[in-house]
Amino acid sequence: MKLSKLATDLGLEHLGGDISVSSVAPVQDAGVDHLSFVTAKKYLDMVDDIGALVVPPELANEAAIAAKPRLVSKVPALDVARAAKLLGQEYLVFSGIHPKAHVDPTATIGEGVSIGPGAVIGAGVVLGEGTSIHAGVVIYDRCEIGARCIIKANSVIGGEGFGYELENGSLESITHFGIVRIDDDVHIGSGTFIDRARFGATQIGSGTRIDNAVHIAHNVQVGRSCIIVAQVGISGSCIIEDGVLMGGQVGCVPHVTIGAGARIGASTGVISDVPAGITWTGWFGQPHRKAMAQVVASRKLPDFMKKVQDFMKKFEEKS
Numbered sequence: 001m002k003l004s005k006l007a008t009d010l011g012l013e014h015l016g017g018d019i020s021v022s023s024v025a026p027v028q029d030a031g032v033d034h035l036s037f038v039t040a041k042k043y044l045d046m047v048d049d050i051g052a053l054v055v056p057p058e059l060a061n062e063a064a065i066a067a068k069p070r071l072v073s074k075v076p077a078l079d080v081a082r083a084a085k086l087l088g089q090e091y092l093v094f095s096g097i098h099p100k101a102h103v104d105p106t107a108t109i110g111e112g113v114s115i116g117p118g119a120v121i122g123a124g125v126v127l128g129e130g131t132s133i134h135a136g137v138v139i140y141d142r143c144e145i146g147a148r149c150i151i152k153a154n155s156v157i158g159g160e161g162f163g164y165e166l167e168n169g170s171l172e173s174i175t176h177f178g179i180v181r182i183d184d185d186v187h188i189g190s191g192t193f194i195d196r197a198r199f200g201a202t203q204i205g206s207g208t209r210i211d212n213a214v215h216i217a218h219n220v221q222v223g224r225s226c227i228i229v230a231q232v233g234i235s236g237s238c239i240i241e242d243g244v245l246m247g248g249q250v251g252c253v254p255h256v257t258i259g260a261g262a263r264i265g266a267s268t269g270v271i272s273d274v275p276a277g278i279t280w281t282g283w284f285g286q287p288h289r290k291a292m293a294q295v296v297a298s299r300k301l302p303d304f305m306k307k308v309q310d311f312m313k314k315f316e317e318k319s
Contacts, residue, residue: 003052003069006083015060016069021052024084035083037076054080110147128184140196146184153190161195161218161236174198176218205242
């Protein structure tokens with residue numbers, strides 16, 4: 001495809017010559033018929049043999065690429081991915097319902113839904129139009145998935161929550177009667193588990209992105225456009241409001257609320273409500289500045305102790 005055609009289709013500024021590109025490749029592998037992208041000056045010495053580039057505005061007129069065919073993008077990583085699709089580099093190799101998928105006859109399947117091999121769609125499940133269910137996904141009975149969602153391989157939606165009560169010295173299971181409801185345009189990574197509610201619904205808001213290997217427990221309410229990174233564990237009945245970002249390995253105790261727009265740093269333990277718009281880090285979680293002050297103080301502690309010991313030694317010698 002001609003670079004000028006890509007520029008028109010993507011709505012990007014086109015600088016330099018108009019060459020044909022066959023596909024998108026990373027800088028280290030790209031050749032004369034490839035499109036690649038760079039976002040920092042330190043990579044400009046690697047582009048001599050690359051056919052064309054996608055670059056941010058601040059690099060568009062750098063001398064190192066002045067003669068290079070290029071597209072100017074405010075978000076190169078996103079536009080180069082869009083270019084790859086236009087060049088036919090879709091990685092999803094199935095469409096429709098794979099013959100090795102099991103779909104219960106009572107499930108409601110919207111137009112344009114793709115269901116991969118080995119997927120299991122339970123009784124009464126609803127899949128909205130354009131949703132893509134990858135290989136090995138299990139969606140248990142009555143769960144509701146919105147339009148244009150992506151659920152990647154081996155994730156489980158609507159499994160029973162972890163609920164037990166001690167009675168007469170033994171643990172008795174508590175049945176979970178609810179469902180999982182996932183709104184439109186939600187993406188869920190591989191090996192992620194979202195448990196059904198005890199009653200009512202575990203809810204995932206529209207536009208939210210959930211990484212691989214995440215566990216969301218029963219009755220959790222996740223808002224719109226949240227980002228939840230790998231290995232996060234959210235205990236039952238937590239409320240995650242709109243626009244929250246949770247770094248890898250964050251853990252939440254039950255029944256906490258994380259306010260809209262809050263950012264929770266990687267490996268933070270959330271043991272109480274988090275105000276909206278704040279950044280929390282550390283174990284246990286607290287406001288980021290306070291956590292960093294404690295880290296700095298702990299690093300200074302050996303020097304401080306040495307000074308104390310020197311002072312005590314001089315004091316004892318004088319006395």
